Amino acid sequence: MYFKRDYGLTEEQKDLQAMVHEFAEKEIKPRAAEWDVNGSFSDDVLEMAKEMGLHLMAVPEKFGGMGLDKVTECILREEIGWADAGFSVTLGGFALGFLPVMLAGTDQQIAKFADVITAGGAAAFALTEAQGGSDAANTKTTAKKVGNTYVLNGSKAFISNGDIADVYTVFAMTDKSKGVKGISAFMVDRNTPGFSIGTHENKMGIRSSHTCSLYFDEMAIPEENLIGKEGEGFKIAMNTLNRTRVSGASGCVGIMQRAVEEAVAYSKEREVFGKPICKHQGIAFMLADMEIKTQAARQMVRYAARTFDADIIDPMVGSCSKTFVSDNAVQVCLDAIQVLGGYGYSREYPVEKLLRDAKSYQITEGTNQIQRVTISGNMLK
Incomplete structure (x- = not known):
């Protein structure tokens, strides 16, 4: 079993992470391939997620949400993205739609919007x-x-x-x-x-x-x-996206983690020239580079989340993390496909889906080219 190295979490964060991972592994992961073919999710699984409050992770408790800090939200979004990135996007869309109202709306507007989504609306x-x-x-x-x-x-x-x-x-x-x-x-x-x-x-x-x-x-x-x-x-839209990019990027880290796990597992089973392919340095080094990129991506997301929790809203930090994570996620998934060879290119295995999912993160919430405009603009002020 591949061991994910995720240290420094509080006991509460570990418990929440374990709970959401179990839900993702039992309820989302087995259905992800079918959802990918059908282009939809199962309503019953969404209802389960709602009952757990996973559609309102970033919404304050006073508005009916979980009221999680950004770091904890990112930890949980990673677990959901590990199972199916599309479902992570669906859950994140609830808070994304509500956040502009929380940032700039009146008390009456906030209450009206919150009443809809806490009652089960999307x-x-x-x-x-x-x-x-x-x-x-x-x-x-x-x-x-x-x-x-x-x-x-x-x-x-x-x-x-x-x-x-x-x-x-x-x-x-x-x-x-x-x-x-x-x-x-x-x-x-x-x-x-x-x-x-x-x-x-x-x-x-x-x-x-x-x-x-x-x-x-x-x-x-x-x-x-x-x-x-x-x-x-x-201004409201940009203030919203500056707060949500890091959450989205955490789901992308989940894709990277899953790609590493799938590649490691396959490399231990597949034998060529009398030994598992992971014993060949060419493959072993590919796996090492995938792990390096994944750990770096996770830490960039966590750093961006910590700045958010410290009430520091720096567009450059969010743009850097979103761009780095999504660009490297695509490469990690490409490498996972290469490790699996022909099977990686087949829908019989999940890694080709991971690549297709990862690609979307280079485009959504501002393309990575636009992020580089933001980053360079801040550097050259």
Whole structure:
């Protein structure tokens, strides 16, 4: 049995880690291959996760969540990502949708949003548009003030939890002339007239996570659904993502850990030239490099999480960890496939899925190229 070296945890963190790992191993891992083929997850497993509070890890206790510190949240997100990264993304989407309201909403908005998700409803964060991607200033969705309402028109693309959410945080242009300073944030109820949901994207990886387009056609929402002030939407979105990138990266560390374990296990069983392939230095050194990258990635995530827990929100730290982890996760998974050879390229073994899942982390929550813009910009101030 491969032993994961994860030292320095408190007794409470160890207990939570063990509990979530057991859940992931028994309930998520055996279903992950089927979910990958079907492009969905099992509702009963999501309900189990909700009963454990895993959809509200980052939500404060006063709002009905677990109220975990960022380090502990990352420890648990890693365990879920180890079993299935798509399911980790699904659970993370609840807090991602709620966080903008927690950061900038009124007490009434926070209570309204919290009531939905603590009662079992799902949430989603709707920023990305098909033509915009990382270019938020190119947002085409508009919100026009009409009396005591805002009327939204436009669409969003690649929205996690898009077709399962009951409440959304949606970003739209209230003043195109101001660029990103003309973007505002809104709470949107799923049942609002004029709101519709597209089909689930047929993705390469994280396939159990529901990813959909959203459409707004003369959709009127009450003015009290405006989060913060007009023009603060981009700031709210960035403040949100600066807090969630490290959580997402922790799920990616789980992918790396799983790839290492699968490669080590196979290398001990597969024999060539009279001995297991792990006894050949070429393979042994590959395994060592995979472990080095995984341990380094875990420590980068934990460092970023500790800065967050110390109330230090440094975009550069989050960007560095997200970029390093996802880039190295892709390489670790490629190496795992190489260790398994032809079997690694087959769906009979899970490592090809791990690679497809890992690739998504180089794209979501700001591509790694955009992260390098952020990093270099901070370096060269």
